[in-house]
Amino acid sequence: MLATVWLIVTLIFLAFVLQPVGLGAQLLYATCTIGSMALIHAIKLRHPMWRHVFVVMGCAVALRYLYWRWTNTLPNSDQLASFIAGYLLFFAELYAIGMLFISTIVNSDPVKRKPVQLSGTRGNYPSVDIFIPSYNEDDDILGTTLAAAANLRYPAEKLNVYLLDDGGTDQKCKSDDPVARQSARNRKERLQAFCAELGIHYITRARNEMAKAGNLNEGLKHSTGDLVVVFDADHAPTREFLEKTVGYFQVDPKLFLVQTPHQFLNPDPIEKNLDTYRFMPSENEMFYSVTQKGLDKWDATFFCGSAAVLRREALETVGGFNGVSITEDCETALELHARGWSSAYVDEPMIAGFQPETFDAFLTQRSRWCQGMMQILLLRLPMFRKGLKPMQRLAYLSSMLFWLFPLSRFIFVFSPVLYIFFDLQIYHATFQEFLAYTCTYMVAATIMQNYLFGRVRWPWISETYEYVQSFALSRVIFSTLRNPRKPVFKVTDKGLSLEEDSFSSHGWSLLIAFIVLLATFLNGMYRLWLDGMTNELLMVVTIWSFFNLVLGGLGLGAAAERKQRRRHYRMDYTTPLLTGILTIDGEQVGCELDNLAIGGLAVVAKASEALPAAISGKLGSISIAKKDNPDHTLYTFNVVVRSSTAQGGERRIGLGLHASTAMDRRVLAGIMFPDNSQLVKLRDGRQKSRPVLYGTFIILQWSAYQAWRGMSAALRSLLGRSSKDKAAPEPAPLSNR
Known part of the structure; x- marks a missing residue:
């Protein structure tokens, strides 16, 4: 009966979306819909019923735009170059709108789990093994994580901490390179002594096989705890971590995972270089503060590699941590969900971690994530994985298809170049149609994102992160598609320092792109001036190229590395x-x-x-x-x-x-x-929403300054010297405006 009702409602909705109307009626309908959405957003109606109403209105605007694009704007096949370029753009839009729909479904009703305390006597608590896999991390960073793990509040007889050292394997200690061999031996001796003093078990293995998954599986061979906790070497836990996570396993025997958020003490390179860390939500907070809670609604929260507790019994049913891909965490969760095990997400930041400090290291990390998700998509086929529920399939598909964003972002950014310089007819529309369909769709989509993610993602920030990653990740995608079993796990460098301002080696492609985008916009403006502003399609594409230029300016600033002499970030002492x-x-x-x-x-x-x-x-x-x-x-x-x-x-x-x-x-x-109060304060202090128009205005200011800063850094790099940023003042942070 319920399925029949949903089918009828869906058919009525589609009939309304496909109803042909004039431009005036379309503009009136879209404007009224957007106004209603803005009102719901402004008066903060957050009940699930209002969330669903809001999402349906936004989807209706998006689907009307998509139908119009399909039936009215695509080029004819008699001009092959225009036909190919136009359909590539259309497919990129299909991808973007599809991901928007999937995202709204997944995040339509995020779950906020109630705390579950440990129950029973201490002697009946589950036994816990703490795994800290390591490879080449800084001694100070690793030592702090080991020490924090030793401080966890839990019955001592029920807790064992293991350092899984892949930097001290027999393979590395017997290397043919005498320098590498001695370094590995020295490291192994230091860490063995350190672990002995803290009562921590030191484990290494013969060979560095299957990367992190192989290292974790070696830990399973040497331990017997009911539960396994994984902390990355640079993720130091607060003392109550086990008290706030283990209880969930006591009440649900089919639970295989409790995942908690990753909270970082330092800015990522883009936050550092754009100088936004002090007042703007971090890029990862959308995933950990909203998306994971949305996935939890559908029993699709997945293992994120650290800050998580797993049930040993469940891991044993799939032979331990899976290592077919280089993202063993998501792959293992997929296999366990397919076996009928369930997961939970606890939105309590209880680890203090470190992000990559340089733009190059950031791209290395994201390349690994992209490669791993593409491998799972190709080799594990989540949409056809037997045992998964329909919404679990959709959730996993969403997490993996997301990493195709570089391809669509490239098409969006460079399509105006094809029209303005080469006259390829990629998009047939008048300026009035552009206003009635395209502009209203973009406004509706932006309001939807701001409504669902506003506290954790400001306007245009997602687009900025996608743009700066697209050049590096596009190569990764094609490489993985050619040979999905080829990618090799690369450890992300942490604890680095930069003595002087510099320009990233990955920044040159962004510089070339910026020059192309600037030339495209200026050429479009020149042609409009020559035509007396009568070419409506040229006007549309020139406006489009302007927003691409804004992203290009932000990208240049992201690649202009600010000096960072402090290797270890500080935490205020507030107790x-x-x-x-x-x-x-x-x-x-x-x-x-x-x-x-x-x-x-x-x-x-x-x-x-x-x-x-x-x-x-x-x-x-x-x-x-x-x-x-x-x-x-x-x-x-x-x-x-x-x-x-x-x-x-x-x-x-x-x-x-x-x-x-x-x-x-x-x-x-x-x-x-001592507890997670400071981490909660750090996270919540930056989770402040910004209105769409205001956020757009600020982004325009940032882009102009960052373009100048990036060009200056690139010029200094070309001249073989470095210097401090000077002359132009920084825009005031939003918190001060």
Whole structure:
């Protein structure tokens, strides 16, 4: 009965969408629909019923546009070049609209799970194995993650932590390269000693086979816990991680996965280079704050490689972590969902991670994700995978087809070039038709995205990220299509620093594209001027080329690397329970903790204390105590003074750990990550929506400045020198406007 009702409603909806009307009626209908959508958005109607009404209205506008495009605007086959170019553009639009529809379905009713606490006596808790796979990570980053894992609150007899070291395999320790061989042996000795001091199991294997999946499966061979937790080497957990995740497995025996969000302490390279990290939601937050909750509605949340708990019994049914693709996480989840196991998403940020610091490293990471998803799409065929529910098939298909965006983005960006320079008739429409159909569709789609994702994704930001990745990922897509079994897992570099501003090696393609887009827009404006603004199609395409030019300017800014001398990002200390006594050259100074990093901390000396001016580089110690019992020292760190600056009668002192021990790391991790309150504050503080028109206006300003900054960086790179950004002032952040 319900299926019949849905069929009838769908047929009525399609009949309405396909109803032919004049331009005036179409413009009136679309404008009224958009106005209704804007009203629902403005008065914050978020109930599922209103969400569905909103989505249906937006889809109706989009489908009317699609029907018009199909029946009225495509070129004839008598001009082959125009015919091919026009249909390529149409297929790119089909892809974009299809992904819009799938996205709205998947995210139509996101699930916010209620907390499930651990139940029963401590002796009846599930046993837990913590896996931390490692390859070549920075000692400070890896050491902090290991220390934080050792600090997790859980019965000691039920918890084991394992470092799975693929950097110390027999293969690497017996390498023919003497430098690489010695480096691997030294690393292995350091980590074995570190793990022994913390009571962590050190495991390596004979050969580096099947990348991360093989490393995790080696851990399964050496452990017996009921549950397996995976943390990447640069993902340090807060102490309550197990308390907020394990309980779900106690109430659902068919649950194979609890995934939690990845929260990062540092900006990704695009946020850093565009200088948006302080006030704009991060790119990954749309996925972790909305999409994963949408997937959870359909029992399709998948394993994201870290910050997750998995049931060993379920993993054993599929032979452990799957390694056919280089994204073993999603592939493993797909296989387990197909076997009837279920998953859950807990929207609690409980790990502090690090993102790639350079534009090149960022593209290496995204290339790996793109390759892996393409491999799963081609080799695992999720739409035809036996055992998956229909909505699970659609959800997995959505996650994989998303990575085809470089192809459609390329077509959108460069189609105006074909018309303005080569007169290919790619799009037959008058300016009035463009307003009635194209503009209204674009406005409706933008409002839909802003309604569904506004707190976690500002207008035009998705387009910017897609554009800057398209050049690198297009090659990846074609390479994977040619040979889906060829891609090799590449570890993303973390903890890098940049001494000077520079221009990314991947930026030259973006520079060439910007020059082409600028020439296209200027040529279009010149031709319009010659025609007296009478060529309506040229006007449409020139407006289109202008928005592509805006993306091109942002892309140049993203490739212009800002210097980054700090290797480890700091976390503000916001729990005023501890105080310190800093000792340098026998002199003691009372101080307060200001912020902490994985390699040290910053303190502020009390205003009443006097310090020598020249203390940078000196060795000393800092004793930590509770404020309510300052005479009882909890722990003492040996430190070296990195910096010392006067600030209004106080002195701010940067301290690095000196000759640090494993216990130093464990204590510092305990102070940095006592709970997840600071991570929640960091995430929620930037999740603020921006209206579409206002966001568009700001993007236009950013693009102009970033284009200038990117061109300057490219010129300096060509001249073989580097220098600081200067002359033009930065646009004020949105938070200050």
